[in-house]
Amino acid sequence: MSSELHFRRSMAAIVLLAAFSFTNESSCEDWPQFRGPNASGIASESTKPPLHFSAEENVKWSVELGKGVACPVIADGRLFATTMTKDDRFAVIGFDQTSGTELWRTRFDTGKLPEITPPNEHASSTPAADGNRVFVHFSTIGLIALDAKTGDLLWKHPLPMPFYLMGWGAANSPILYGDTVVFNLDDDLGSYLIALDQETGDVRWRKERPEMLGGYAVPVLCTANGRTDIVVAGSGKLIGYDPLTGSNRWTCNSLLRTIMSTPVVDGDRIYLTSQSYGDTDRVLKFALLQWRDTNQDGKLEKKELETAFHKKFDKGDANGDGFLIDDEIDAAFQSPTNMVGGGNISQAILGGGSGDVTKSHMLWNLDHKTPSNIASPLAFDGRLLMVKKGGISAAFSLKDGETVWTKERVGNYGNYYASPIAAGEYIYVPGENGNIVVLKAGPEIDVISKNDIGDSLIATPAIANNRLYVRTLHHLYCFSEEAK
Amino acid sequence: MTNSIVHRMFCQILVLITVLAVGTVDAAELIQIIHGPEAGSIEKLAASELADIVNRVFDDVEVRSGGGAPERQPEAGTIIFVGNPDTNLGIARNKFDWPKVSDQGIAIVSNGKQKLHAVGGGSPAATLWAVYELGHRLGIRYLLRGDIDPLSKRAFDLSGIETTIEPQVRQRGWETLGAGAHSFESWGLADHQRVIRQLAKMKFNHLILKIEPWHPFLNFEFEGVMKTTGTFWHGRTYPLTGDVVGRKAFGGANVFSHPSSADAPSLVNQKAAQQRFLTSLIDSAKSLGMTVSVQTRRSRFAPEFAKVLKGSSSKPGQLLSVSPANLKKPEREAQLLFAAEMNSCFKTYPGVDQVSWLKARSTTRRFGVVAAVKREAAENTIPNLERDRTVGEKQTEIPAPAEDSRLSLAIHSPTLDMLPQTHSQEVQRTLQDAVKAGWTSVSIGPSTVNEFSQDVHHVSRAMWDVSLSPAESHKDLWATTTGNASASDRLWIGRQQLEKASTLILENDPDLVELGPGMLMERHYIAEPIPEWWQEATDAYTQYMIELYRAQGAVDGGAKPVLFYYAKRSEFVLEYLGAVKAVREAALAKKAGDNEMAIEHLELALESTYNCINTLADVARNQGDRGLIAVLNADAYRPLVAELERLSEEE
Numbered sequence A: 001m002s003s004e005l006h007f008r009r010s011m012a013a014i015v016l017l018a019a020f021s022f023t024n025e026s027s028c029e030d031w032p033q034f035r036g037p038n039a040s041g042i043a044s045e046s047t048k049p050p051l052h053f054s055a056e057e058n059v060k061w062s063v064e065l066g067k068g069v070a071c072p073v074i075a076d077g078r079l080f081a082t083t084m085t086k087d088d089r090f091a092v093i094g095f096d097q098t099s100g101t102e103l104w105r106t107r108f109d110t111g112k113l114p115e116i117t118p119p120n121e122h123a124s125s126t127p128a129a130d131g132n133r134v135f136v137h138f139s140t141i142g143l144i145a146l147d148a149k150t151g152d153l154l155w156k157h158p159l160p161m162p163f164y165l166m167g168w169g170a171a172n173s174p175i176l177y178g179d180t181v182v183f184n185l186d187d188d189l190g191s192y193l194i195a196l197d198q199e200t201g202d203v204r205w206r207k208e209r210p211e212m213l214g215g216y217a218v219p220v221l222c223t224a225n226g227r228t229d230i231v232v233a234g235s236g237k238l239i240g241y242d243p244l245t246g247s248n249r250w251t252c253n254s255l256l257r258t259i260m261s262t263p264v265v266d267g268d269r270i271y272l273t274s275q276s277y278g279d280t281d282r283v284l285k286f287a288l289l290q291w292r293d294t295n296q297d298g299k300l301e302k303k304e305l306e307t308a309f310h311k312k313f314d315k316g317d318a319n320g321d322g323f324l325i326d327d328e329i330d331a332a333f334q335s336p337t338n339m340v341g342g343g344n345i346s347q348a349i350l351g352g353g354s355g356d357v358t359k360s361h362m363l364w365n366l367d368h369k370t371p372s373n374i375a376s377p378l379a380f381d382g383r384l385l386m387v388k389k390g391g392i393s394a395a396f397s398l399k400d401g402e403t404v405w406t407k408e409r410v411g412n413y414g415n416y417y418a419s420p421i422a423a424g425e426y427i428y429v430p431g432e433n434g435n436i437v438v439l440k441a442g443p444e445i446d447v448i449s450k451n452d453i454g455d456s457l458i459a460t461p462a463i464a465n466n467r468l469y470v471r472t473l474h475h476l477y478c479f480s481e482e483a484k
Numbered sequence B: 001m002t003n004s005i006v007h008r009m010f011c012q013i014l015v016l017i018t019v020l021a022v023g024t025v026d027a028a029e030l031i032q033i034i035h036g037p038e039a040g041s042i043e044k045l046a047a048s049e050l051a052d053i054v055n056r057v058f059d060d061v062e063v064r065s066g067g068g069a070p071e072r073q074p075e076a077g078t079i080i081f082v083g084n085p086d087t088n089l090g091i092a093r094n095k096f097d098w099p100k101v102s103d104q105g106i107a108i109v110s111n112g113k114q115k116l117h118a119v120g121g122g123s124p125a126a127t128l129w130a131v132y133e134l135g136h137r138l139g140i141r142y143l144l145r146g147d148i149d150p151l152s153k154r155a156f157d158l159s160g161i162e163t164t165i166e167p168q169v170r171q172r173g174w175e176t177l178g179a180g181a182h183s184f185e186s187w188g189l190a191d192h193q194r195v196i197r198q199l200a201k202m203k204f205n206h207l208i209l210k211i212e213p214w215h216p217f218l219n220f221e222f223e224g225v226m227k228t229t230g231t232f233w234h235g236r237t238y239p240l241t242g243d244v245v246g247r248k249a250f251g252g253a254n255v256f257s258h259p260s261s262a263d264a265p266s267l268v269n270q271k272a273a274q275q276r277f278l279t280s281l282i283d284s285a286k287s288l289g290m291t292v293s294v295q296t297r298r299s300r301f302a303p304e305f306a307k308v309l310k311g312s313s314s315k316p317g318q319l320l321s322v323s324p325a326n327l328k329k330p331e332r333e334a335q336l337l338f339a340a341e342m343n344s345c346f347k348t349y350p351g352v353d354q355v356s357w358l359k360a361r362s363t364t365r366r367f368g369v370v371a372a373v374k375r376e377a378a379e380n381t382i383p384n385l386e387r388d389r390t391v392g393e394k395q396t397e398i399p400a401p402a403e404d405s406r407l408s409l410a411i412h413s414p415t416l417d418m419l420p421q422t423h424s425q426e427v428q429r430t431l432q433d434a435v436k437a438g439w440t441s442v443s444i445g446p447s448t449v450n451e452f453s454q455d456v457h458h459v460s461r462a463m464w465d466v467s468l469s470p471a472e473s474h475k476d477l478w479a480t481t482t483g484n485a486s487a488s489d490r491l492w493i494g495r496q497q498l499e500k501a502s503t504l505i506l507e508n509d510p511d512l513v514e515l516g517p518g519m520l521m522e523r524h525y526i527a528e529p530i531p532e533w534w535q536e537a538t539d540a541y542t543q544y545m546i547e548l549y550r551a552q553g554a555v556d557g558g559a560k561p562v563l564f565y566y567a568k569r570s571e572f573v574l575e576y577l578g579a580v581k582a583v584r585e586a587a588l589a590k591k592a593g594d595n596e597m598a599i600e601h602l603e604l605a606l607e608s609t610y611n612c613i614n615t616l617a618d619v620a621r622n623q624g625d626r627g628l629i630a631v632l633n634a635d636a637y638r639p640l641v642a643e644l645e646r647l648s649e650e651e
Helices: A002-026 A284-291 A307-316 A327-333 B002-027 B041-057 B089-093 B124-137 B189-201 B267-287 B303-308 B332-348 B424-436 B452-462 B470-482 B485-508 B532-554 B559-591 B595-619 B623-650
Strands: A059-064 A073-075 A078-086 A089-096 A102-109 A133-138 A142-147 A153-157 A175-177 A180-185 A192-197 A203-208 A220-224 A227-234 A237-241 A248-252 A264-266 A269-276 A343-350 A362-366 A378-380 A383-388 A392-397 A403-409 A421-423 A426-430 A435-440 A447-452 A462-464 A467-471 A475-479 B029-035 B061-067 B078-082 B106-111 B116-121 B141-143 B146-148 B163-165 B171-177 B206-210 B291-296 B354-361 B367-374 B405-409 B441-444
Touching: A073 A462, A078 A133, A089 A133, A133 A180, A142 A180, A175 A220, A180 A227, A220 A264, A220 A269, A227 A269, A264 A378, A269 A383, A284 A327, A284 B532, A307 A327, A343 A383, A378 A421, A421 A462, B029 B041, B041 B061, B041 B078, B041 B116, B041 B124, B078 B089, B089 B116, B106 B124, B116 B124, B124 B141, B124 B163, B124 B189, B141 B189, B141 B452, B141 B470, B146 B189, B171 B189, B171 B291, B171 B405, B189 B267, B206 B267, B206 B441, B267 B291, B291 B332, B303 B332, B332 B354, B354 B405, B405 B424, B424 B452, B424 B470, B424 B485, B441 B452, B452 B470, B470 B485, B470 B532, B470 B559, B485 B532, B532 B559, B559 B595, B559 B623, B595 B623
Parallel strands: B029 B061, B029 B078, B078 B116, B171 B206, B171 B441, B206 B291, B291 B354, B405 B441
Antiparallel strands: A059 A475, A073 A078, A078 A089, A089 A102, A133 A142, A142 A153, A175 A180, A180 A192, A192 A203, A220 A227, A227 A237, A237 A248, A264 A269, A269 A343, A343 A362, A378 A383, A383 A392, A392 A403, A421 A426, A426 A435, A435 A447, A462 A467, A467 A475, B106 B116, B106 B163, B141 B146, B354 B367, B367 B405
16 A cells, blocks of 8 residues: 555656656757747847867767758757768658757658758758747658647648759748748749648748749748837848738839848848859859850850759740850840849848838948858847858947958868857857857957857857767757756 | 557557658668679679769669569669670670670760660670769769769669760770889789779779780790899888888888888898789689780890890999890890790790880880780790880880880889879870771870879870860869869869970970989089079979869869869979989089088078978878989988088088
């Protein structure tokens, strides 16, 4: 009897503990999409992720994941990552974010994959997740929704395979808004923004973006003027869309030809930094003549382009002579209403406008050679921070664009594809060479540590519950002071 | 009742599946590859390689390979006999019009009406080459780094591939090992064996192992002195800890080591492991019908022999070797020491056919003359180590060959080893002149693979037809593998730019990028402006890089990763040249007393050096690449960091 009572008490204690644990996990901090909440790179609750870590130090758990460059995301105690398990097999994997235990793994046959350019990898789209579902894009499959708890496929929405004139390959990521999953895909064939019902995968709305060239900006949400807009950066234009209908609310015609970085939102302001090769006159035509005109005769032939582009080719070949010459190249591939070139921009734009806001809502616009072409900026602690190749950083006042510093090195050379993130008073700057430099936020650059993970690092890390989650080219690490 | 219907349906489906499956098999063309019943290992290998080629090139074929008689009558499919009339009765009995060929001649003949073909040569090795020649004619291209298959498979058809060819160079040698962490000296057995297999495909028939005085491969006693030195890379070690750049290429290793001795705990074990390594290399070459020679230095020995060499000397930086006092007319001790070394070589390695040494290297043309002693003559021979006076400093004529001599064709310039380089035009002229002068033994020995794949491809073809120009073999390689004539043409323009850049550097500053301690800071941290030709060389490398990136973007298939690798290597060079320029500018600023500017330039140099090494690490694919990364870290990056830190502290 007494042992039965003891058993019952023990069971009750276990149940209570389990319930507590569940509550604790279910209320834990999320990092639900590319670069965390609203792609800001800023943790919503964490204040003390580890400052010192490596492949051997402060490792709470780690797994060998296989090749991929998509960021890890976290929702409701689960972490989701992607990888290629074979040359033609893509997998989405769910982990327990605390223990690293693999909860499920769902595989997809990809079919023949397109050529891509390193360091891009085929497993490149960062999922978006909430407690119930995980959404991810794959170039040859389209958008996929999985059950977050089991990994079961809920629905699949096929989308056309993207094509890039420079062969970069797909790397676009969805976001969640209300009960929709919103996905922007800018390629060189047929760019669009689409919203699907999270539960059914039905299309709520789809907005073509015919003026856009290939790019990788993730949509962000900006609430200003009493409403929320989906804001998407693309060739030459930053556009605010109505999240319920996809209709175009406003356009700022201030961007560059190629946009690979994602804007960040702070309050009612949108900040964007970008570098696009060449000067302002270098429209797409010149890049095509340099890289796609294989025989260098100064004109493009059909056979010099993939079959997917032949329809566009025919559209531009006004005289039907089988060649695209000069303006015909523009007509085929770059919108006449959006003939933008290269350069460098660091901009602050006020949200909530309507119509053409280029003049009315541009708060400041800098032409310093400070932005990266890929890594996005960080709006944090009153400053807009950016880091580019060579570990060269710059920071400007969010308020007025005043220079805080420029050309300061963070002490780690090499390429920067992942973007800086922040928690508490610290900023984490991930370099491609596998070193993550930790800076202390402040008016001067202050390097706290340089942490060597030992593997190529393309994906922006995630922060949740004071843990730092790093997806290197081959591994997934959870760094935490708890490991001590 | 229901069960019976289900059973009947199941049976019907099964029959249908079987019919379909049989139908599929029947649709495939049967290709029988038959070697002689008494065929040796090389002819059997030739037959199996031919089966592999047929499967890789053709669609819808069922290939059966074996010895003896064909399984069915000829009308049931195609039969390819492998060997020659003496080794394969199928060739003798089926009335092929078999040509008269030498032991090195190869023949591919057909009896089209009966779907009969014969592929073979005057010896087992020649039969193997004939198979690879057929592979070449069917669109496979053999490069040092591996094969490139045709872009797509096609229907089986061997019409129009008949040929009979004899080599114009009978001994086609490949020199390997050498000196330097960036070179074949670093390569492990598996990597070497892969290259040897590729060499057989390119019809090389002689392997030359270049052994340095400090290498661990030979251990012998001379006049009471035991050779004890045994190391690699001039005795240097390359740690990979701490701030090493490009470490992703090393898979987590803490030190760059030779694969043959990485796990051997003691020096004795290491020497034993390294001798096994060399023995295995020799066996690999022999199994493919090659002869093997070891080439040692005529005038340099391990340092412990200093006490038995009269007045011997050791130059700074060459502490691992000593020279006899009289190099023009070596004393008898040196000759006897060499003889001891030679006999040790024959004794330790029973597979070695010759021991050779470089008698002279031309300073005006791209060749050297190598003398050799055959195994059977070794016991009674004391080699004459005198320099070959027919190769004078100003002589441009290629001398006539002496007995047992070989012409070593220099397809690379050692001081430019870190750069992509080519000297294809002069190499071709030299080869033509050599054949005209009567040379039948010619060897090549680039330091590593890299861009030399293309030069080796050319020379391997030109040794059978010296009229073949570099442009023709370039087209044969790239137009075939890319299926894109425009890309091939532009790559040729890029290659000419590469040759221009190589020539400019050699003519103006041959030591500009020579690898080794002091290569960056001692050599270039000097307050002298960059010379004018520099920009021209940089522009040529830039154009070469652009052509490569453009072409690799335009093509698919096996050529694409090769071109991408070359493109990244060209980017690597431009970063390094940028670093050198920045170091020079730093020195100028420092001389002008502007330390702040000097630091800024050194930072740029550091960034460029970092990018240079990292770019190479992005595509590093062999021990030579990894060795180069290790050397650049040790001799360029770290001294640069040290100077930057020193100057920053001063500031």
